[in-house]
Amino acid sequence: MKRLEKPNWQKENERKKTVWLVLLGVLVMVPLLIGAAFVFGNAASEDDSAVFTSELEVSGNRIFVKAGGNFQAALDRAKAGDTIVLEAGAKFVGAFVLPNKTGGEFITIQSSEIAKLPKDGERVGLKDAASMPKILSSGKGKPAIETAPGAHHYRFVGIEFAPANNDYIYNLIYLGAEKLADVPHHIEIDRCYLRSNLPGITRRGIALNSAETIIKNSYLAGFAGAGEETQGICGWSGTKNVKIINNYIEAGAENIMFGGSDPATAELIPADIEVRGNHLNKPAEWKGKYTLKCLFELKNAKRVNFVGNYLENNWEGSAFRITVRNQDGKAPFSTIEDVTVKDNIVVNAGAGINILGSDDTHPSQPLKRLTIANNLFLEIDGYFIQISGGEDVSIFNNTSFDSGFIASIHGGATKNFLFRDNIVAHGEYGIHGFTKDIKSIEAQRTFQNNVIVNNKKIPMNYGAFPPNNFWIQDFNAVGFQNFAQKDFRLAPKSRFKGKGKDGGDIGSNLTLDSPAK
Numbered sequence: 001m002k003r004l005e006k007p008n009w010q011k012e013n014e015r016k017k018t019v020w021l022v023l024l025g026v027l028v029m030v031p032l033l034i035g036a037a038f039v040f041g042n043a044a045s046e047d048d049s050a051v052f053t054s055e056l057e058v059s060g061n062r063i064f065v066k067a068g069g070n071f072q073a074a075l076d077r078a079k080a081g082d083t084i085v086l087e088a089g090a091k092f093v094g095a096f097v098l099p100n101k102t103g104g105e106f107i108t109i110q111s112s113e114i115a116k117l118p119k120d121g122e123r124v125g126l127k128d129a130a131s132m133p134k135i136l137s138s139g140k141g142k143p144a145i146e147t148a149p150g151a152h153h154y155r156f157v158g159i160e161f162a163p164a165n166n167d168y169i170y171n172l173i174y175l176g177a178e179k180l181a182d183v184p185h186h187i188e189i190d191r192c193y194l195r196s197n198l199p200g201i202t203r204r205g206i207a208l209n210s211a212e213t214i215i216k217n218s219y220l221a222g223f224a225g226a227g228e229e230t231q232g233i234c235g236w237s238g239t240k241n242v243k244i245i246n247n248y249i250e251a252g253a254e255n256i257m258f259g260g261s262d263p264a265t266a267e268l269i270p271a272d273i274e275v276r277g278n279h280l281n282k283p284a285e286w287k288g289k290y291t292l293k294c295l296f297e298l299k300n301a302k303r304v305n306f307v308g309n310y311l312e313n314n315w316e317g318s319a320f321r322i323t324v325r326n327q328d329g330k331a332p333f334s335t336i337e338d339v340t341v342k343d344n345i346v347v348n349a350g351a352g353i354n355i356l357g358s359d360d361t362h363p364s365q366p367l368k369r370l371t372i373a374n375n376l377f378l379e380i381d382g383y384f385i386q387i388s389g390g391e392d393v394s395i396f397n398n399t400s401f402d403s404g405f406i407a408s409i410h411g412g413a414t415k416n417f418l419f420r421d422n423i424v425a426h427g428e429y430g431i432h433g434f435t436k437d438i439k440s441i442e443a444q445r446t447f448q449n450n451v452i453v454n455n456k457k458i459p460m461n462y463g464a465f466p467p468n469n470f471w472i473q474d475f476n477a478v479g480f481q482n483f484a485q486k487d488f489r490l491a492p493k494s495r496f497k498g499k500g501k502d503g504g505d506i507g508s509n510l511t512l513d514s515p516a517k
Helices: 008-038 071-077 126-131 441-446
Strands: 056-059 062-065 083-086 091-093 096-098 107-111 134-137 145-147 152-157 160-163 173-175 185-190 193-195 204-208 211-216 219-223 231-235 240-245 248-251 254-258 271-276 279-281 294-298 301-307 310-323 336-342 345-356 368-373 376-380 385-388 391-396 399-402 407-409 415-420 423-425 451-453 470-472 480-482 487-490
Touching (some): 071 083, 204 219
Parallel strands (some): 062 083, 204 231, 231 254, 310 345, 345 376
Antiparallel strands (some): 056 062, 480 487
């Protein structure tokens, strides 16, 4: 039977009905799609406070995470070049892992109130914590942040890191891996606040076992404990091309240390390190309460510049320890090479600098090429320099107000040791243990053109130093710019002005107005 066709007018009505249904569907779906997109993102400016409408919002390359949101999900989702904005004041608790991503652009994790923080290049303080989100360790030894093998290109700006409780934590931030190929790299921590929960113990602020890493403009506080080897920052394996710039750092045993645990190979020795413009401190209330050792220590490192820092309060032991250590006896390649300690101010320490040229317990390589120049040491209870062994050690143009003695030489002889153009206190013993004859030609070659201050008022014939140095009765006789005001630069009329071996002044040219403090 032949099928009847619909009339044209009916076909036209059905076509119009279909078009209207499609349009209605579009009108309904578009808002739903836009809303779904904003569930995973944000579109706020870096300098504006964020307005959060859901736990996780995404727009373009910006991801917002509000209080209660899933920070790990944001890290997993982020791509190279993305920015994760955390709501200021919000707490994110866990052991968060930085994944290994493709791409060479930084993934930035920052505060939603970054505009309220000091600008780039300025250090944050305790008052800035109110404008920061908190990334907290959940405890049981776990870090707040750690890296997956090979993780790279992460930048933290304006974040507070802390324990969520008083559990023992080994590293608040752990950057590192077991193998050279897995070492994380290109990590930045800028204008962040890291703290422990005393009396709970966080053994270390940052385990810096990463490459191409910058820690700057940050505030690290409270890393101390009785009977504990605590550090603000410590790197021992894979640390390479790192900068620690313009931070305030508190820690008990060592504020900053490199070495202390054996790397698997010589390629993993910490190397190419710059530490500049930091304030290293141990709070007065820690005295007699927590384990305190030194302010800066090297045990295994190459090519280190420690320049322009302000160090204070190390009542027990020396401010610096530069001592080669094959810590666990498994790394005979351990060494200290090409180190410069320059333009630093040290106030209130049990001693100045302790130098050990090779490990006296396990096999090691010798210390080589150490320069200590233009540093100012004030309120030093013990010796200025203690040294044993090593090669090519130069100590010049320092000023030290020490109460102990100038130098103690013990153990093996130091090859090519030069001590010149320093202003130092003689103490009871002057230069102790160098040779049987302190007046010898060898002693005169080693100790040249130094100003020796008779701070203990001993008879001159009891002085233990070679004859080619200056002996004066007290610090007032040096000719400082203003001794009472602690301006220890040489005045124009000082007899030692321009009398250095290189034509400059003897002693340091630093003042106490250190920008690092």
